[in-house]
Amino acid sequence: METIDRYIYAVTQKLPQAQRKDIADELRGLIEDMLEERVGIANIKESDVEDVLLELDSPNELAEKYRGTKKYLIGPELFDSYILVLKIVLIVVSAGIGIGFLIQTILDPISILDYFIDMIVSLVTSLPMAFGWTTFSFAIGERSGEVKRKDLIGQEWKPSDLPPIPDEKRQIKRGESIAGIIFYAIFIAFLAFSSDYFGIWVFQDEFTGVVPFLNEQTYGSYLMFIILLFGFGILKECLKLVSGKWTYKLAIVTIIVNAVSMAAIVFIINGPDFWNPEFMNELAEAGVVTVGSEAFDIVNKVWDQLTFWIIILLVIGLVWDAVDGFIKARKK
Template sequence: MEMIDRYIYAVTKKLPQNQRQDIADEIRGLIEDMLDERIGNGKTQEKNLEDILLEIGSPRELADKYRDKKKYLIGPELYDSYMIVLKIVLITLGASIGIKFIVETVLDPLSILDYFIDMIISLVTGFPMALGWTTFGFALGEMFGDIREQDILKQTWHPSDLPELPNKKSQIKRCEPIGGIIFYAIALVFFAFSSDFFGVWVFQDGFTGVVPFLNEQTYGMYRLVIILLLGISILKECIKLVIGKWTVKLAVISTILNAISLTIILFLINQADFWNPTFMQDLVASDIVAFGSDAYDVVSKVWDQVTLWLVIILVIGLIWETIDAFLKTRKN
């Protein structure tokens, strides 16, 4: 009977990992004993099971009793995901700061002491911040994640409210959101600390400089917006990791976040002073392309079109992701 599995799943997912199997076996035994006792009372087995589950109580109440009503900042349900995200964030942060130090030192070995001090400052300020924000985010999830419609709309719990068992097809592979978080976290650190390297790298007898894509004068202003954008993406991946399967709720959340991202991107790219206004002149000045050559025409055309195409690609990507989310939900 699938209802038993769903009930046990709903109870045990709120309990610490090391107790789950034991409690699951015990509850299963209890339900089967109670079912046996009611055989031949004239009701169908489904009806009997429903009565029994109502008698034992809602999964949340039962799980609360097993947990001895202990309150968690981050409970067992979220703990695994929390640890994964925390590891990713801290490792990415540490690695990025280390790599930044190495790159800077290679490019300019004389200032190694300055870069070293910068690195230590970044580590000391960055780690507690990353730890704090990750914990804060998950604590919020713990506080509000448990409020369901049934708490607001109706008081009594019914077995038909039980969540579906995780289905293989709609399940999200863990590596997918983890990969996403790593990617966005690296991008975040990159944009937060050193956008100066976001451009065309010029090598002429060694590294001579970067022709930046973005407008350096206005970048300080836009940096916050870019960080916000990447933060939303990381949040989205974290929610995917926690929910673990495609549900309508997840699809709706992901659609809302995508819509916000889209709005921000459109706003950003349409600012005339977002891109480097002297990009072509800079390229010519660093002897990469000669003014008036075929290459110059090609690069110039690409540069002029880049905004349009970037917008098209991002819009298609986000819309596709939204449609895909709902398709996967339907399979459930």
């Protein structure tokens, strides 16, 4: 019966991922046994199902009994997902920094000591921040879920109050959120350690260097803010993972995070000292283009409009992310 399915779903969604299937099977068997004992299999009515579910208690209180009532920073309901995401974030950040170190060493082995010191500094800077953002994100999810459960525990409830099992189109696949977290973690690793390789790579028979897009003299002052921005991205994806489905509340949070990120990005990349002011001159000195040539004029035009198009693409992406969330939240 649909009511039984909704009840089991409501209970198991509040339990650790690893326990959900076993407890769902156990709970379904318990309900069927109670119904058989009460009225027999052939004569089950909706009212009999409601009586049995009322006897079992509300989904929140039953989930609390399965889970226990101990206090947690990250409770059992979210702990499995938290550990999975934390491992992914730390591994991706560490691997990204390590790969950057290897590339730098291969291209310029003489400076290996400098690169090694930079790698250690980047690990010390990035890993605690990645750990903190991930833990902070799940702690917010835990607190909000705990407040909601406390509000419902002790209140009278009816099986008709059970929320419907969400449409598949509203559900947020774990893989999508995890892919987003990996994306942000890769950028944190890259921008924290290998930003000087973010530019035009120059080869003349062999690798001769990079003409950087960013202003190496001032980039350090922006780095912390950039990492914080990508940390907000991790926060957003963690909240999606915790929620498991699109809701209006989640869509509003997504809009707020996207708006703050958008404003910060526009402020940063519009700054006079963010981009390399000598980019075109360095490109010409490296022999990539010749001053006065048609290629030089085209590249110069693209360079002048780079900030504008980055902002346009970011606005489109972030607005679509928010609109898509509202569209999916409306689905029943």
